Amino acid sequence: MKSKIKKCEVCGEYTLKEVCEGCGRATKNPIPPRFSPKDSYGRYRRMMKYGRDRSA
Numbered sequence: 001m002k003s004k005i006k007k008c009e010v011c012g013e014y015t016l017k018e019v020c021e022g023c024g025r026a027t028k029n030p031i032p033p034r035f036s037p038k039d040s041y042g043r044y045r046r047m048m049k050y051g052r053d054r055s056a
């Protein structure tokens with residue numbers, strides 16, 4: 001069973017609803033920051049580039 005849980009970033013409350021019952025704002029999937037595409041891609045690209053340049 002996949003988790004459909006969402007989180008209100010305003011209240012910090014977890015809910016299954018699209019809209020927070022507490023504040024009425026749209027809820028989001030609670031994805032950990034380390035999965036942020038921008039950050040990880042930037043890091044990997046830098047690591048790979050440096051690694052290959054120095055080992056070549």
Ligand SMILES: [Zn+2]
Pocket residue numbers: 008009010011012013020021022023024025
């Ligand atoms: Zn809320």
